[in-house]
Amino acid sequence: MHALTVQQPLAWAVFHGGQLVLNIQWRPAAWVITKRVLVYAGEPGHYCEAIEAEQWVEARSGRRAPPLPELPRGAIVGAVTVGRLIGPGASTGDAAIDCWHLPKQWGMVVENPVQLDPPMRCRGSDKLWTVAAEDAEKLKRRFEEKR
Numbered sequence: 395m396h397a398l399t400v401q402q403p404l405a406w407a408v409f410h411g412g413q414l415v416l417n418i419q420w421r422p423a424a425w426v427i428t429k430r431v432l433v434y435a436g437e438p439g440h441y442c443e444a445i446e447a448e449q450w451v452e453a454r455s456g457r458r459a460p461p462l463p464e465l466p467r468g469a470i471v472g473a474v475t476v477g478r479l480i481g482p483g484a485s486t487g488d489a490a491i492d493c494w495h496l497p498k499q500w501g502m503v504v505e506n507p508v509q510l511d512p513p514m515r516c517r518g519s520d521k522l523w524t525v526a527a528e529d530a531e532k533l534k535r536r537f538e539e540k541r
Contacts, residue, residue: 395530397432398502398522402467403448403459405435409472409509411455415480415494415501420521422500426476432525432533433507434518435471438462454493469513470525470533474504510536 400408400416407413438444444462452458459465478486480501485492495501514536516529525533 395432395525395533396426396429396522397434397470397518397525399434399436399518399520401436401438401444401447402462402465403438403444403451405433405471406459406465407451407455407457408433408474408504409507411451411457411459413451413455413494413504414491415503416474417494417496417499417501418521419499422476422479422502422522424479426502426522427478428475430473430475431502431522432470433472433474434516435466435469435513436518437467466513468518469515470510470529471513472507472509473537474508475506477503477505479503508537508540510540 398416404413408416438447448459480486480495480503482498482500486503491503514529514533517526
């Protein structure tokens with residue numbers, strides 16, 4: 395079971411703001427396409443970056459994220475399916491997707507978001523990482539209960 399660390403408020407936007415692309419600065423492996431990936435809500439970078447991200451999400455979705463102190467961090471907040479990858483400078487031709495893609499970054503187009511409520515706190519890591527076995531078992535049970 396793999397998880398992708400996404401800073402808040404962008405993790406919130408995947409489940410509540412209609413964010414269709416997760417932008418990353420590194421090239422993801424092709425195997426991730428069609429896979430279910432957990433979304434780990436990480437700490438925002440500098441406070442100014444978080445404010446900028448809030449404004450970016452609101453401009454695209456029309457929805458305002460809750461204040462940062464109210465957003466979960468250090469926890470798995472849900473899961474998505476990676477539908478496809480968008481390379482730097484590329485476009486899908488779909489305005490609803492392209493508005494979420496930052497042109498200088500790789501984009502993971504996400505589908506079928508399922509929120510985990512309440513979020514499950516666990517130890518995270520950077521980028522795309524493997525969830526600890528004991529946490530993976532707990533998460534499998536939690537997601538099966540949601541079906």
